[in-house]
Amino acid sequence: MGKVLSVASECVPFVKTGGLADVVGALPKALSPLGWEMRVLLPAYPGLEARLANRKKIWEEEDLFGGPAHVVRGTVDGTTMLLLVAPHLYDRPGGIYSVDGKDHPDNPERFAALSWAAAELAKGGGTDGWRPSVLHAHDWQAGLAPAYLNYAGTTDIRTVITIHNVAFQGIAPASRLAALRLPGHAFTSDGLEYYGNISTLKAGLVTADRITTVSPTYAEELMRPEFGLGLEGVLAARAGDLTGILNGVDESVWSPEDDPECAPYSKRSLKGKAANRERLCAELGLGDIGGPLAIVVSRLTAQKGIDLLATATDDFISAGGGLALLGTGDHALEAAMQAAEARWPGRVAVRIGYDEGLAHRMFAGGDAVLVPSRFEPCGLTQMYGLRYGTIPVVAATGGLNDTVIGATPASIRAAAATGITFHPVDGIALAGALRRLVQLHADRRTWSAMIRAAMKADVSWTGPARAYADLYRSLVA
Structure with a gap:
């Protein structure tokens, strides 16, 4: 040995x-x-x-x-x-x-x-x-x-x-x-x-x-x-x-089939995911969100693109989306996201700090996870998203680019798309990715296929x- x-x-x-x-x-x-x-x-x-x-x-x-x-x-x-x-x-x-x-x-x-x-x-x-x-x-x-x-x-x-x-x-x-x-x-x-x-x-x-x-x-x-x-x-x-x-990722810790923080579900049966979304909205005080519920679990820094998210949030919420954020970091970015929460009560929920249990519940209950990083050597957040069928919306950089198959006409036809990618890493591209998220979420057949493709992705060690x-x-x- x-x-x-x-x-x-x-x-x-x-x-x-x-x-x-x-x-x-x-x-x-x-x-x-x-x-x-x-x-x-x-x-x-x-x-x-x-x-x-x-x-x-x-x-x-x-x-x-x-x-x-x-x-x-x-x-x-x-x-x-x-x-x-x-x-x-x-x-x-x-x-x-x-x-x-x-x-x-x-x-x-x-x-x-x-x-x-x-x-x-x-x-x-x-x-x-x-x-x-x-x-x-x-x-x-x-x-x-x-x-x-x-x-x-x-x-x-x-x-x-x-x-x-x-x-x-x-x-x-x-x-x-x-x-x-x-x-x-x-x-x-x-x-x-x-x-x-x-x-x-x-x-x-x-x-x-x-x-x-x-x-x-x-x-x-x-x-x-x-x-x-x-x-x-x-x-x-x-x-x-x-x-x-x-x-x-450690699949014994990040597993929607037997995560103690959520109702169980798998790529064969997604019923539990809807229940988890409902529970998460109740926990965070979110109301009726007809479009996708996007989550962010991140350090709140410019490297993670949180400043870009702050400028794109209003249009995303206006289009029917909802946002739940958990993280801590730059005080100005914390304040910017808290201001978005104040503008959109019942549609945006911000929790400053870190809570491991809440993170698990967010991945289980969210529809999409946002990772708009300017650079990302590897990233685990998008892998947790894939594991939980929570579609990653990511910048096409570093490990994000290597782990997420962007939704294109070809990848959708092949039932291979596992997420949404955008480039360059700026506010315009992120806003476009969020519009794409709203559109894909509304197409239930395509969205279900993406969830199953994401959950089939091998993110193990x-x-x-x-x-x-x-x-x-x-x-x-």
């Missing part, structure tokens, strides 16, 4: 701020049937160590970036987890990256420590004798792990780095080079130097054996300036080592896990 050490800053079920955690948490179980044993190394944020069963200390260092630290091995939900216990770095109030809206000032050291511990464990530093053949780093927080191995001259551990979102690049001032245990010779344009600073993401991109990102379209987009955000040249130079592998297993196998063969 092959062995992989996965290194990340978050992981379900321990801690989550976004889709990264879902991927890191899902991969070990998805890979196990394919002959790969994956352990996950994660910082020991407050309260996490107590959640591990069968705890055992397997590594320690007296001074890890300012204080003593050790790694504890244990299990949770059948997955072997490794927690880096370093109270001086991780035992603090606030979020895992910030407090009161400001990044922790020592974030470069906090996640360099995670990468350093990963590299040491990969080299065989654990007392339990477990040694991986592949180290898999996720995003900038683990970007220095392949770099530390590379700069140490370690060649028998193969390395992969996955870009979940290139917008976050792990920037630190050049003055911290030595403090981060990085050699001076690495601070070059071909190394980890990024416009006069250190980029830990770039460090991983130039030293890892292979690079993956979370959809084939995003892999192509990253080599363009409007998406690569300064790293497009680095990625273009490594195009032969870059692969896009779609994420999947089966295919992605196989692709990762093939990638690991190619590295160690």
